[in-house]
Amino acid sequence: MNKPERGIQFWRGLTAGAEQLQQYKELLEVYDSRIGSFLEIDPVKGAALIQDRRGSGPLAGVPFGVKDNIAVKNFQLSCGSKILENFISPYTATAVQKLLAAGSIPVGKLNLDEFGMGSSTENSAFHPTANPWDHAYVPGGSSGGSAAAVAAGLVPFALGSDTGGSVRQPAAFCGTYGLKPTYGAVSRFGLTAYASSLECVGILADSVHTTREVFRTIMGADPLDQTSTAAPEGQADTAKSSPCTIGVLKQPEGLDAATEAVYLASIERMKDLGWTIVPIDLSTLEYVVPVYYTIATAEASANLARYTGIRYGVREQGTANHEEMVRLTREHGFGNEVKLRILLGTYVLRSGFQDQYYVRAQKIRTLILREITELFTRVDMMLMPVFPVSGFRLGSKQMTPFQQKMADKFTATANLAGIPSLSFPAGKAGQLPVGMQLMAPVFHEERLFNAAEVLSGGRPIELAPGSLVLPDGYDAKAVR
Amino acid sequence: MAPFQTFIGLEIHIHLLTKTKVFCSCRSAFGDPPNTNVCPVCLGYPGVLPAVNREALKMAYMVGTALNCDLSMHTVFERKNYFYPDMPKNYQISQFSDPVGRGGWFEFETGGKIKRISFHDIHLEEDAGKMIHDGSRTLLDYNRAGTSLLEIVTNPDFSSGEEAEDFLQAFRRLVRYLGVCDGNMEEGSLRCDANISINRQGKGLGTKVEIKNLNSSRFVRKAMAYEYRRQAKTLKLGGAIVQETRLWNEEKQKTQNMRTKEAAHDYRYFPEPDLPPFCPDEGFLMGVAEAVPELPFFRKQRFGRQYGLTAELADFIADEKFRADFFEVCVDEGADPAETAKWLKGEVAKQLARREADLEGSFLSSFRMAELMKLLGSGRIHANIGRQVLELVLDEDMDPVRLIEREEFAGSDDREALGPVVDQVLSNNREAVLQVRDGSQKALGFLMGQVLKTAGQQADPKLVRRILLDACHEESPARKD
Structure with missing residues (x-):
């Protein structure tokens, strides 16, 4: 197979000039027509946002994709929802702005579950996305488009968002790296809110190296996001490198055979590297899903209240008054999963019920955080499965929406505790990749990168079959 | 003794004089063309986040200090959820469990006595936009959306409309003194709703009725008087007071039902996850303390004590902070306090009114005023000349001494x-x-x-x-x- 070298020169070549950008656009359109990872493709428009494409930084001239719930000026910002089908963003998210400043070029917007709610990208109002490894399978979600585009070699990295696992789970399904940073390490300004206290802008990438470069570029306190924080001074220097102490679940319950096998194999691999394995109990794990869904839906019920068609987005026509206009706009604009979560969130916040649900969930969240914090006094990192099953078929028959929610427990732990977590390709289940995740204390992303670097031997990911290749006769001379 | 006891509480909203809105960097200005002071943040676009304005927090803490509140060392913003087209996010960022200030008290003069009332809390929040009905259309102007509002909630400590009116005037003077609000009720930068309940003496609070549309402190007094009569009549006839919200109709001089029974609003307050709690540090608190000047109530008393001003003169001088500061500079420069106060209330006020000017914007600086007063005090010129000099100062932007030399005012006074x-x-x-x-x-x-x-x-x-x-x-x- 004609496997292109995916070094920085390859990507810079694709964005070298107007002609190349146009060719790249056509390539993306052709390749993406097989998997449907993009909702909008326009490298030319993306390049127009850049001041200096010929910068010398490691990301200069490197293209990237953006999940369609993150704002990029002049690009659509549909959030995978009919209600924002026609919405063009008038501004750019801080994380994207930082990439633009580094000379990186946004080439389009990527598919997702509506407003980030789902684990399969089937909740997109527009079309599903296929897993590039097997088109009958879902790419995971909600950042399924981002994971699929990276796995298919369409872009070296993409931005996603992770509220309960939405970066790591599709990364695991598609065989890419997926970073959910420390809460607040990356500005959320420009990330369409689903659950404000849980979500982060995350990175899906084709190598640890790229993940690290992107993270270092987009991190930092932002005056536009007062929940963002600068990493404490000297954190990167104290990052612990191999060998290290890894906490592993004594009894990882509910895993399918393939996932369990990869989990155990990962532990063996770490032992082989001379790392210390410490079996742990995570007593709060069984509370993660109910707590996560209580808090996430409560916040979502308020966050999604702004979509009424009054100031932007799709508006119901011919209604008698503003109440009816808002009601029908929302009735026709939102999908069922979104409506379900708005209703759940409204329910748990009702007066008289708040103590029983929302307040209680917050208390349990504190206990989870306490247990995790205590754990990190004994181990450097924690190894966890990403998802209990190695993948499922498009069409949602294999896993009900309820089962998909219950399956979030391994990933949502990191969101509730605000800690960073990196999903990495760890094995296969037949055709399909299987990912595992490492979690570290807050602001110890470097520790995760170092460990993943060792585990991967410095190699980038294996791209899915049929990934993007340059056509015969591609003008290599124009590629600088 | 009246058969019924009256309990009145006020909910006051003041627009803080911040340069920008409370959660974004849009200009906080009134009277601009519709939807010109707006941005993705105050329009509630997808993906935007609020960033709290430090100036608004400082002003809120200043008011809290002046009202003797317990200031929060950990104040939390919360989302108040309800749908309305003028509210971009369909939740208002406000405060609930941990407001900027709790408790507190304030003293003011009413009916020749000093009355002390207490507060429930003060909290910072954002204002909504405006809905404008235009025939069959409804238009929206979001210039006001996201401007800083401070809500001050009193306990039901007022026992008459007069007290409430006197309080509002003293409160207005206070916020102007603090420089946090222009206090203009007609333009809505100071808004007030009132709760009133009456009951037989000694029986405690009665059934609360809320009165809205009180666009001046006078309306508050009149509306309270009307409500007392209305409710007393009902009770005397053995009827029961209905809990409701009523509007003051100034034209008809009466209150009218707006909505019976508070439409069971469940605001589902919960902490705003986009804003961390604000924990003021020492530097912030010192800045607040330094920014709170001597308050008008105390300044007026001091003017009487220290300078021997009559109550009437002290009241006039202390009424506006600029005027009071101006006066004290004159005195420091050696002007006679009583004479200066008299002149300020008399001739200066008259001449300014004639020119439709105010002291602050006039050519009469405190140093010129002091010079003029000293010229009068030493007998170098007499009052008539003084008046002429004052006019010339106001019109020509010149120092009194130079004017006297120029005009050769002198001699005829012997x-x-x-x-x-x-x-x-x-x-x-x-x-x-x-x-x-x-x-x-x-x-x-x-x-x-x-x-x-x-x-x-x-x-x-x-x-x-x-x-x-x-x-x-x-x-x-x-x-x-």
């Missing part, structure tokens, strides 16, 4: 210069002289007028009066005959 004129007038008006000798003020006035007409404006009326009196009484009765 007895010698006036002597011949007085003699002439006296000999021409013998009848009046006799009447003056019998104590007629009218005749004295007439004679003064005659002298001043001849001597011209430079003559000091006080001196003329003294000379005339002396002259009338000196003349021997024999000579008259």
Whole structure:
């Protein structure tokens, strides 16, 4: 197979000039027509946002994709929802702005579950996305488009968002790296809110190296996001490198055979590297899903209240008054999963019920955080499965929406505790990749990168079959 | 004693004079063309986040300090959820469990006494936009959306509309003093709703009725009086008060039902996850303490004590912070306090009103005022000249001393210069002289007028009066005959 070298020169070549950008656009359109990872493709428009494409930084001239719930000026910002089908963003998210400043070029917007709610990208109002490894399978979600585009070699990295696992789970399904940073390490300004206290802008990438470069570029306190924080001074220097102490679940319950096998194999691999394995109990794990869904839906019920068609987005026509206009706009604009979560969130916040649900969930969240914090006094990192099953078929028959929610427990732990977590390709289940995740204390992303670097031997990911290749006769001379 | 006891509580909203809105960097201004002071943040676009304005927090803590509240060391913003087209996010960022300030008290004068009322809490929040009904269309202007509002909630401590009115005036003076609000009720930068309940003496709070649309402190008084009569009549007839919200109709001079029973709103308050709690540090609190000036109530009392001003003069001088500061600079510069206060309330106010100007924007600086007062005090010029100098200062932006030199104001204020004129007038008006000798003020006035007409404006009326009196009484009765 004609496997292109995916070094920085390859990507810079694709964005070298107007002609190349146009060719790249056509390539993306052709390749993406097989998997449907993009909702909008326009490298030319993306390049127009850049001041200096010929910068010398490691990301200069490197293209990237953006999940369609993150704002990029002049690009659509549909959030995978009919209600924002026609919405063009008038501004750019801080994380994207930082990439633009580094000379990186946004080439389009990527598919997702509506407003980030789902684990399969089937909740997109527009079309599903296929897993590039097997088109009958879902790419995971909600950042399924981002994971699929990276796995298919369409872009070296993409931005996603992770509220309960939405970066790591599709990364695991598609065989890419997926970073959910420390809460607040990356500005959320420009990330369409689903659950404000849980979500982060995350990175899906084709190598640890790229993940690290992107993270270092987009991190930092932002005056536009007062929940963002600068990493404490000297954190990167104290990052612990191999060998290290890894906490592993004594009894990882509910895993399918393939996932369990990869989990155990990962532990063996770490032992082989001379790392210390410490079996742990995570007593709060069984509370993660109910707590996560209580808090996430409560916040979502308020966050999604702004979509009424009054100031932007799709508006119901011919209604008698503003109440009816808002009601029908929302009735026709939102999908069922979104409506379900708005209703759940409204329910748990009702007066008289708040103590029983929302307040209680917050208390349990504190206990989870306490247990995790205590754990990190004994181990450097924690190894966890990403998802209990190695993948499922498009069409949602294999896993009900309820089962998909219950399956979030391994990933949502990191969101509730605000800690960073990196999903990495760890094995296969037949055709399909299987990912595992490492979690570290807050602001110890470097520790995760170092460990993943060792585990991967410095190699980038294996791209899915049929990934993007340059056509015969591609003008290599124009590629600088 | 009235058969019923009245309990009135106020909910006051003030627009803080922040340069920008409370959660974004849009200009906080009124009267601009619709939807010109807006951005993705205050329009609630997808993906935007609020960033709290430090200036608004400082002003909120200043008000909390002035109202003797327990200031929160960990204040939390919360989302108040309800749908309305003028509210971009369909939740209002407000405060609930941990507001900026709790408790607190305030003293003010009412009915010749000092009354102390207490507060429930004060909290910072954002305002909504405006819905404008235009025929069959409804238009929306979001310029006001996201501007800083501070809500001050009193306990039901007022026992009459008069008290509430007096409080509002004192409160208005306070916020203007603090420089946090212009206090304009007509334009809505200070808004007030009132709760009133009445009950038989000693029975405690009755059923609460909320009154809205109170666009002036006068309306508050009138609406409360009306409500007392309305509710008392109902109770006397054995009826029950319905819990409701009513609107004051100024035209009809009565309150009218707006909605019976609070439409069971469940605001589902919960902490705003986009904003961390604000924990003021020492630097912030010191900045707040330094920014809170001596408050008008205390300043007025001090002016009476320290400078011997009458209550009326002290009240006038202390009313506006600029005026009070101006006055004290004059005194520091050596001007006589009582005279300065009199001039400020009298001639200066009159001349400013004539020019439709205010003290702050005029050419009369406190140093010029002090110079003028010292010229008067030393007898170098008399009041009439002083008035002319004042006018020239206001019109020509010049120092009093230079004006006196230029205009050659001087000389005519001594007895010698006036002597011949007085003699002439006296000999021409013998009848009046006799009447003056019998104590007629009218005749004295007439004679003064005659002298001043001849001597011209430079003559000091006080001196003329003294000379005339002396002259009338000196003349021997024999000579008259």
